Amino acid sequence: MESSILTFLIFLPVAGAALMLPFSKLYGKENTHYFKWIALITTGIQFALALILYRKFDPALSVTESPFTVQIDWIKHFNIQYFLGVDGLSMPMVLLTALLSFICILASWKIEKQALGYFSLFLLLDAGMMGVFLALDFFLFYVFWEVMLLPMYFLIGIWGGPQRMYAAIKFFLYTLFGSVFMLLAMLALYYYSDPHTFNLITLIQTASSIDASIWGFSVKYLIWIGLFIGFAIKVPIFPFHTWLPLAHVEAPTAISVILAGVLLKMGTYGLLRISYPLLPGEVVNFSYILAVLGVINIIWGAVNAIAQIDMKKMVAYSSVSHMGYVLLGMAAAISESSAGAQAGMNGAVMQMFNHGTITAMLFLLVGMVYDRAHHRWIIFPRDYEKPELAGQPGFGGIGAQVPIYTGFVALAFFAGLGLPALSGFISEAMCFIGGFSAFRTLTIIGTLGILLNAIYFLRAYQRIFLGPLNETYKDLTDINKIELATIVPLAIITLVLGVYPAPLLNMIAPAMDGIIQIVQSAL
C-alpha cells in the first residue's frame, strides 16, 4: 500500500476520466451530473490519499529512505525509470494540488457546456500536475510537465472568455517554448553526467562534476540557462510573464484557480527540485540576478495590478507580484547567515503553498461575483459597449447587500496584502528576512511591494463594497452552499497557518536544509 500510494495519486484521475466514457455511452452526454460526481469522487479520494500520505509522511527521511518511493525500470536502454518519491518540498505541493483539484471540481459545478470533455480533461490535468510534483526521474518529470499542456489548452480554449482561442494558443506556445529548452538541458545533463542517468537523486552527485564547455560557455552554465528559461516562463518571471494575464483572465474560474494556484508553483518547484540541487555553483553565480528578477516581479506585478480596472486581471497581476517573493526567498539560499538562508528557502516554499490557497480564494471570489453580475469591472472602461456605463464604477456599496461574501473577500484581500495573523504574512516576512540577510538594498526596494499590494487590494475593496449601494445590484444574492464549501476550507487554512505555521514549516524545513547545504557548499 505504502509504495503504491503515489501511483494512485497520479493515475486515479486518469481512471476517473476513463470511467466517464462508459457512463456517457450508457446515460448520454446530457446527464452531466454523472461526470460531475465521478470527478468529485475521484478528486475526493485523491485528496483523502494525499491526507493519508501527509499523516504517514516523515519529513526527516530522505527520498531514498522513504517507504513511499517507487522505482521501476521503464526504458532500460536510456536508463529511464518510473521513479516517484515525496519529500518536504513536494509534500505541500501534493496537498495543494489535491485540495485545489477537489475544490475546483466543486467550483465547476455549473459547467453544462460539453461537461464530459471538461471534467475528463480536468482530471487529466490533475494527473499531470500530480506527476510533476512526484516524479524524481527527469524524463518522467518532463513527460508530466508536457502532458498538462494539452488539457490546459482545451480548458482555456473551449470554456474560456471572449479571447479564449488566442489565450489558449499563446499559453501553449509560450510554455512549449520554455520546455523545449528544458528538453535540451535534460539531454545535456544526461550525456555529460557519468554514468548517464535521468535519476534526479543520482544527478545531485554527478551533475556537479560536469566539466566541459560548448561555444566557450561551461556546459553547466548552459544547462542552467536552459532550465531557467523553461521554469521562468511557468513562474512567470519578468519578462516572460506576458502570457499570464491573458490566460488567467480568459480561463474559466476553476481553471484560473489551477493556473495560479498550482501551475505557477511548478516553475519555482522545478528550480528548487532540479536547478538548485544539481547546479549549486550556477545558483551561487545567478542568485543575485534571481533576486533582482524577484524584486522586479514584486514591483512590476503590483504596479500593473494597480492599473487594472478588471478584477480578475488585478488578481492575475497580484500573482506575478506574489511569485516575486518566492524568487527573492529562494535567492537567499546563498546568504552567509544560515538562519537567513533557512528563512528565505522555507519562506519561499511556504509562500508557494500560501499563495496557492490565497490566490485560489481570490479567483473563486471573483468568479462568484462574475456569475451574478456578468461583469467584473471595478470601473467600466471608457470604451465600454454600453456608453452610459463607460467610466462609471462597476459596483459600489454591495457590502451590506452580500455580507458573507464581503467578509470572505475581506479575508482574501487582507491575506493577499500580507496582513499579520494571516498565512501570507508569515511566508512573505520570511522571504524578506532571508532576502535581507543576503541582498540588503534589493530587499528594501522589494518591501515597497507590500505597500503597493495594499493600494490595489484596499482600493478595489473600497470601490466595490463600501459607499452607497449601486441600485443595479439591489437583488444580488449572497454566497450559496457550494460556493461556501469551496471557500471555507481555504479560509480556514489561511487563518490557521497565519497563527500556527509549524505544521507546514516542519514539513518543509528538513528538505530545505538539504538544499541549502548543497548550495552553501558551492560558495
Place this chain on the structure above:
Amino acid sequence: MSNLYSLNYYIPELIIICSILLVIVLDVIPSLSRYTFYIALSSIVLAGGVLWNNYGVTDSLFMGMISIDPFSHFFKFIFLLTTFSIILVSRYEKLLDRTYAAEYNAMLLIVLLGLFLMASSTNLIMIYLSIELVSIPSYILAGMLKTDKESNEASLKYVIFGSFASGLMLFGLSILYGITGTTDIMGMNTALTGLEYPLTIYLPIILLLVGFGYKISMVPFHFWTPDVYEGAPTPITAFLSVAPKAAGIAILIRIFYTMFTQDGSVSQTLPLAEINWPAIIAVGSAITMTLGNVLAVQQQDVKRMLAYSSISHVGFMLMAFAILGPEAVRAVMLYLFIYLFMNLSAFYMTIYASNNFNAHHVEDWKGIGKKNPVLAAFMTLSLLSLTGLPPTAGFVGKFYVFAELFKHQQFYWLAIVAILNSVISLYYYFSIVKSMYLVESEDVDEVVEAHPVIKWSIIIFSAQNILFFLYWEPLFGLIEKSISLWGG
C-alpha cells in the same frame, strides 16, 4: 549466390509480381474483376508472412544485384504496411473513380515492388531501375483523378521534376562507374579507397544527393512536393509522404554507409573524409525543417499543410543523418517508423473530412470535434505526435534524434534550430485542432460517422502513437537487430 538459388529468398517479390499480373488479367474478365481488390490485399499479407519467415537472413542475391538483410526487411515491412493500408482505404475514398480500381491497385503493387528493390539494391543499375519502377507508376497515380485539373497538374509536375532529378542522378551514377569501373557498391568502397583525385568524386556525390534529395523532398529539391501532394488523390498523397520517402532514406543510408564508410564511421582513406559532409547535411537539415515549417504556417489547405509538414519531418530525419554512425541510423529508422503512423492517420482524417464534409481548408474543419468526437480526439493525438509532444510516439522519435546530437556532442546549433521548429509546428498543427474544437459552428451537432474502414484505420494508426510512447523498447530492439549490418 546463383540466380536460381536466389529465388528461394525472392519469394515475397515473386508473390507481388504474380498478384500484379493476376490483378491486371482479372480486371478484363468482368465476372472476376471485383476480386482484384482482395487479391491485392491477400498477396500483401502473404508476402509479409514470407518476409517474416525470412527475417534476419543476410545474403546477396542475383550475383550481387540485390541483398537481403534485416535492414531491408525492416523497410519492407514499412512498405507492406503502408501499401496494405492505402489500398484498403482508397476503396472508400469517394473522389476516386471505382472504374479504374484494378489499375490503381496494380499500379500501387508495382510501386511496392519497386520499393522492395530500392531497399535491397546493392548495384548502381539496380538502384536506378528500382527508383524508376517506383517513380513511373507514381506519376500515373498522382494523376488518377482524371477530370480534376489539380490532379493533372500534380502528375505533370511530378513527371517533369522526377525525370529531371533521375536524369541528374543517372549522370552521377555513370561518372561514379567511370571512376571506379564497377557498378557494385561494395566494390566501389574498395575502388574508392586511396583514390588520388578526390575532386572527381564530389560531382557524382552531389548529383546523387539531388536524386535522393528529390525523392525524400529535401530542400532545395522540394518544389514538387506541395503541388503534387495537394493535387494527388489523398490516399496517394499519404502513400507518397511515407513509402517512397522511407525507401529514399533506406537507399541513402545504404549507399553512403556502404560506399563511404568503414564499420559505420567515416574512413580517412576515403575521399568523403576530405569535405565536412556531416556539416553540409546538417545545414541541409536545418534549412529543410525551417522552410517546411515556416511555409506550412501560411497554408490553408490541410493537405498542403501536411505536405510542408512532411518536408520539415524529413529535415528532422536528416538531422540524425548528420551524425554518421549506426546509432544515428537507428534514430532515423525509429523516427521513420513512428512518422508512418502519425502521418497516415492524419491523412486518413483528411479523407474523412473530405468524404463527409467536403472540407479541404482548415476553417472547413470547424465543428468536427462535435460531429465526430472520437475521430477528432484521435486526430488531435496524431497532431500532438507530429508536433512531438509527450505522451506520444512523436516525442520519442524526436527525443532519439536530439539524443544523437548530444551523445556525439555535435551540432548543438542544429538542436536549437530543431526545437524552435517544433514550437513553430505546434502553431499550425493546432490551427487544425482549433478549427475542430474551439471555433463555434452553428451546425446541428449530429454525429457524422465515417466509413468503418476509414474510422478504424484512423483509430488503429493513431493509437500507435500512445502505444509506442508507453513502451517502445521492443520496437527499438527490432531496429537495433536490423542494423547489425554495420556492426551497431
